[in-house]
Amino acid sequence: MIRARAALLTGALALVAGPSALGQEDTPPADPVLAGTWVFEADLNEACTFDGQARLMPTETKGEYGCELTARQDCPAIDVTYVVEQSCRASVEEDVLTVRSEIRNFLQGEPSAFYTPDNFQLRIESKSRMDGVLVGADIYPAVWQRADGAIS
Numbered sequence: 001m002i003r004a005r006a007a008l009l010t011g012a013l014a015l016v017a018g019p020s021a022l023g024q025e026d027t028p029p030a031d032p033v034l035a036g037t038w039v040f041e042a043d044l045n046e047a048c049t050f051d052g053q054a055r056l057m058p059t060e061t062k063g064e065y066g067c068e069l070t071a072r073q074d075c076p077a078i079d080v081t082y083v084v085e086q087s088c089r090a091s092v093e094e095d096v097l098t099v100r101s102e103i104r105n106f107l108q109g110e111p112s113a114f115y116t117p118d119n120f121q122l123r124i125e126s127k128s129r130m131d132g133v134l135v136g137a138d139i140y141p142a143v144w145q146r147a148d149g150a151i152s
Contacts, residue, residue, distance in 0.1 A: 022054070033127055034065065034090075034097065035133045037147040040120075042134040047077035052118075053147065054099075056090055065090040069101060072108075082109035087118060097122045097130060120144070 035058045041051040054069035067088040074081045088101040101117040109115075120142055122132035128146035133139050 042142040048075040
C-alpha cells in the first residue's frame with residue numbers, strides 16, 4: 001500500500017513539474033514547422049531568371065527564424081550573372097512569413113550597389129509551399145517550396 005502511494009505521488013509530481021523533472025531536456029519554444037531547406041524562384045518579368053536556396057533555422061523565440069540564403073540572378077541578354085550569399089532573419093505573423101536579408105558575399109559577379117538584399121513577404125500555403133513576393137530593386141511574384149532532399 002505504501003509503495004503504491006509512493007508511486008502515485010512520484011507520478012503526480014512528474015506530471016506537475018514537467019519534462020525536466022523526468023530527466024528529459026526542455027525543448028525550445030520555437031515553432032520548427034518551417035525550419036529546413038527551401039528552394040525559391042521569382043518571376044522578374046524580364047530577360048533574367050531568379051532562383052536560389054534558403055535554410056530556415058528555429059530560434060529560441062516562437063515564430064522567429066535565423067536564416068541564410070543564396071540567390072542566383074542570371075541575365076544572359078546583358079551577360080550578367082550574380083550569385084549572392086545572404087544572411088537573414090525571418091518572422092511569422094499569422095500566416096505570413098517575412099524574410100529580411102543582408103548581403104554577405106558576392107560569389108559570382110562583381111559587387112554592385114545596385115544589387116539590393118533579397119527580402120520576401122510570403123503567405124504560408126502549407127508546410128511545403130509559400131507564395132508571395134520578392135522585394136528587391138522592385139517587387140516580383142515569388143514561390144518558395146520545400147527542397148526535396150539533399151543533393152550529393
